[in-house]
Amino acid sequence: MLKTLTHALLQAAREAGAEDAEALAINASATGIDVRAGRLEHAERADGIEIGLRVMIGGRQASVSGADHSEDTIRTMARRAVAMARAAPVDDSIGLADPDQLAQDRDSTMLELFDPAPEPGPAALEEMALQSEAAALAVPGVRTVESAGASYSKRETWLAISNGFEGGHQRSQYGVSCTAISGEGLKMERDHAGEGRIWAEDMPGADEIGRLAGERAVARSGARKPPTGAYPILYDERISSGLIGHLLGAVNGSAIVRGSSWLRDAMDMQVLPDGITLRENPHLPRMSSSRIFDAEGLPTAPRDIVSDGILKGWSLDLSTARKLGLQSTASAVRGLGGPPAPGVSNVIMTEGELTPQQLIAEMGRGLIVTSLLGSSINPTTGDYSRGAAGFWVENGEISYPINECTIAGNLREMLMRLTPANDARDWRSIRVPSLLVEGMTVAGA
Numbered sequence: 001m002l003k004t005l006t007h008a009l010l011q012a013a014r015e016a017g018a019e020d021a022e023a024l025a026i027n028a029s030a031t032g033i034d035v036r037a038g039r040l041e042h043a044e045r046a047d048g049i050e051i052g053l054r055v056m057i058g059g060r061q062a063s064v065s066g067a068d069h070s071e072d073t074i075r076t077m078a079r080r081a082v083a084m085a086r087a088a089p090v091d092d093s094i095g096l097a098d099p100d101q102l103a104q105d106r107d108s109t110m111l112e113l114f115d116p117a118p119e120p121g122p123a124a125l126e127e128m129a130l131q132s133e134a135a136a137l138a139v140p141g142v143r144t145v146e147s148a149g150a151s152y153s154k155r156e157t158w159l160a161i162s163n164g165f166e167g168g169h170q171r172s173q174y175g176v177s178c179t180a181i182s183g184e185g186l187k188m189e190r191d192h193a194g195e196g197r198i199w200a201e202d203m204p205g206a207d208e209i210g211r212l213a214g215e216r217a218v219a220r221s222g223a224r225k226p227p228t229g230a231y232p233i234l235y236d237e238r239i240s241s242g243l244i245g246h247l248l249g250a251v252n253g254s255a256i257v258r259g260s261s262w263l264r265d266a267m268d269m270q271v272l273p274d275g276i277t278l279r280e281n282p283h284l285p286r287m288s289s290s291r292i293f294d295a296e297g298l299p300t301a302p303r304d305i306v307s308d309g310i311l312k313g314w315s316l317d318l319s320t321a322r323k324l325g326l327q328s329t330a331s332a333v334r335g336l337g338g339p340p341a342p343g344v345s346n347v348i349m350t351e352g353e354l355t356p357q358q359l360i361a362e363m364g365r366g367l368i369v370t371s372l373l374g375s376s377i378n379p380t381t382g383d384y385s386r387g388a389a390g391f392w393v394e395n396g397e398i399s400y401p402i403n404e405c406t407i408a409g410n411l412r413e414m415l416m417r418l419t420p421a422n423d424a425r426d427w428r429s430i431r432v433p434s435l436l437v438e439g440m441t442v443a444g445a
Helices: 002-016 071-087 122-137 207-220 237-250 252-257 318-324 356-363 411-416
Strands: 020-036 037-059 060-066 143-160 166-182 188-197 229-235 277-282 304-309 347-348 366-377 381-393 397-410 416-418 435-443
Touching: 002 037, 002 071, 002 143, 002 166, 020 122, 037 071, 037 122, 060 071, 122 143, 122 166, 122 207, 143 397, 143 435, 166 207, 188 207, 188 397, 229 237, 229 356, 237 347, 237 366, 237 411, 237 435, 252 318, 356 397, 356 435, 366 397, 381 411, 397 411, 411 416
Parallel strands: 229 366
Antiparallel strands: 020 037, 020 143, 037 060, 143 166, 166 188, 229 435, 277 304, 277 347, 366 381, 381 397, 397 435, 416 435
């Protein structure tokens, strides 16, 4: 049915006057269950088919989307999209891929993006959520569980383009999460654990997730402000990917084209310490970001974004590549209601040789950050400031939990002063270990 819908969208676009067009159809369903105090708190189910259309006329483009896919609606969408495109500004970089650029292999089976096991019903999801909650409550020191939930979703996508490309895939996703609270009154502390996988057999146990949430909440009991000063900071692996995410955002072609990236002049320059590589691999099996082709029909391939510390490439779709006089890196991603834009799939960072515990011992006195909140980051200069919570380290050992502090630095300098640990986890789309960053500013007591 999705294939038929995309063909109908392309036909309607041609009849309305479009020179080129892309049509996307998505059939998705999702079930989510939340429990509290041993009882069902909230249940929701959503499913439906949505369609999107992008049309191009003489260097102009427009996108429309909708949930109604009747013949009359499809024709109306196409007419509106064409009218909008004719009123849009001209952009010479807009256009489809040449047919010889398109992916020939369009079979995503090898990526194992869909678990064929029977879909878990609401009762099974509720049982997982209850197991997670019970395991958290069983941890000594846990006062209550704010929320525990389990979810399942599946999604089928089909993309058709007027240059001859069409292809699609199915994806499934399981998830379990839990948020626990320790302490009393004004001294309550909250922490969280959650995991998601494409295949049910790859999921950790719901009780394991709940227990981890409880242990994390209890470990934060008695948190206070750290001292103010310049100290080394260890980004725990559960939040360290965010630090590398700032680098990935800065090498995104959209930011480079706008001139609003703190790495806009850094191509072929050192941006990470020697020996550290950031490798994108879109072909990892059972990873939610994996893809055999991008949103413009180009074949994806592994590539080094940073090699041995040296920046080697931007992340580009066709439009940003044309603006920069380069070739697309097959990085296009898109939703239903807009044109493609550059993105990344699975990114793997080189790990170090030391465990986080060994890095903590070496840092002597400093801060372990386990959660971040708020954000003040200048995308042009890389100036960085965030609220943080975690643990204070004295004499190479964890001394007490901390909260209500701010950490600050400059991303360009921070990334050149980092040391990776060896604890990256396999199931992260941005697979980054704990990172020790020297010489950051901590504003606390």
